[in-house]
Amino acid sequence: MFKLINTDGAARRGVLQTARGEIQTPFFMNVATSAAIKGGISAPELENQLKCQVMLCNTYHLHIRPGDELIRDLGGLHTFANCHLPILTDSGGFQVFSLAKLRRIKEEGVYFSSHVDGRKIFMGPEESMRIQYNLDADIVMAFDECIPSGQSREYVEESVKRTTRWLIRCRDEKDRLNSKAALMGINQGGVYDDIRVKHMREIAALDLPGYAIGGLAVGEAKEDMFRVIESVEPHMPRNKPRYLMGVGTPSDIIEAVFRGIDMFDCVMPTRNGRHGTIFTSEGILHAGNARFDKDERPLDINCGCPTCKSFSRAYIRHLFKSKEYLGGRLASQHNLYFYNSLLERIRLEIEAGTFTAFRNEYSEKLSKHIEKENT
RNA sequence: GUGGGUAUAGCGCAGUUGGCUAGCGCGCCAGAUUGUGGCUCUGGAGGUCGUGGGUUCAAUUCCCACUAUCCACC
Secondary structure, three states: OOOEEEEEEEEEEEEEEEOOEEEEEEEEEOOOOOOOOOOOOOOOHHHHHHOOOOEEHHHHHHHHHHHHHHHHHHOHHHHOOOOOOOEEEEOOOOHHHOOOOHHEEEOOOOOOOOOOOOOEEEEEEHHHHHHHHOOOEEEEOOOOOOOOOOOHHHHHHHHHHHHHHHHHHHHHHHHHHHHOOOEEEEEOOOOOOHHHHHHHHHHHHOOOEEEEEOOOOOOHHHHHHHHHHHHHHHHOOOOOOEEEEOOOOOOHHHHHOOOOOOEEEEOHHHHHHOOEEEEEEEOOOOOOHHHOOOOOOOOOOOOOHHHHHHHHHHHHHHHHHHHEEEHHHHHHHHHHHHHHHHHHHHHHHHHHOOHHHHHHHHHHHHOEEOOOOOO
8 A cells, every 4th residue: 555665864755556546655635625626727737737646625515516426426536527646535524624613513423504505414424434435536534523723622632532433433434335445544632742642543553544634734833733743743653654634835844744744735725826826946926916017937937837838927917916717727737836846856855865955945945935036 | 158066095985063193995015824615814005185265273174266077957
């Protein structure tokens, strides 16, 4: 399933085998919640032009619309979206957090009222597994509760215990379905290191094909996030892929790889891209800024993406100021290419044993706003 | 030409029974955004309140003239 090729400090270079091909690790998954990258990028474009290795889709959203059974009847998510890449589906656990006002948590699962039409939707571990089975994802995530930051120790303890019970139910349901997908367990525990570590040890004992750290980057301080990763990482199985869910900025990713993480996903390149924030090899810039009004250079002078090969900053700024959808699409395209290339670079640096030097040079720079550049 | 209305930020408008740093929306400028509810949030710049005069302790507000503009009628 997972093979480590080499390490460089705590950073790991490996290969993850799935039913639909090998994935080189560390890697970044491109978020296509509703089986499409928001802003208008198709799966073949991800695969052929943007260096994407894995597409990520969402259980809750696809269950509501168009329905997982419909997707199953049409041949599964890969056929439906014309995606030849491996697909990971998130379980709906994040929606327990993000749609907090529209749901109630019980032992058996979560009662949502649909954000689309308000109808009642029940999702527990079994439902989440069945939906992900219908979608026919290659990697499926356990149904958990993503706990908001700032919760009391008592609340977090109870929630984590329930998440563990749910994980066992996920595993059992997946076995019952005879699914060949890889199920990853998710570590929770807020910013309480001891709860995190205890939980990680318990779920590691289940010997699942991979483990994720969830519930971070949900409002806690950055130092808490990295401290939690450092506490949990030693208890994550060495021979399994490790996934830091929902993270993050280029710097966050470099720092997490430095601490032994292999997998990432984040809406940042696409959500921020749709609104004009551009990640470049020199740092962050805002495409709509007035200073680009006559700038004929590409977004990133060191980039070979389809956007940078064809369009100027001046044109893209104009698109954002005019609220043309093309602006968001071109920016998302660039940002995804940038993220996927960054992970490619990270892999090369780990292979060469030069990752720490790379981290020291780029980690801070890549997530900082470019104030002024030399032209 | 006659009668009536209007004139406040780039645009569209509030407001002041005369009283302290004159507001709002959009736009503009900038920032945030971390397993996506197709978003959202946060700052900032910008006005001699059409022009000239009068009344008043005090006028963007009341009065007069002028200018511009809109509507109706001729």
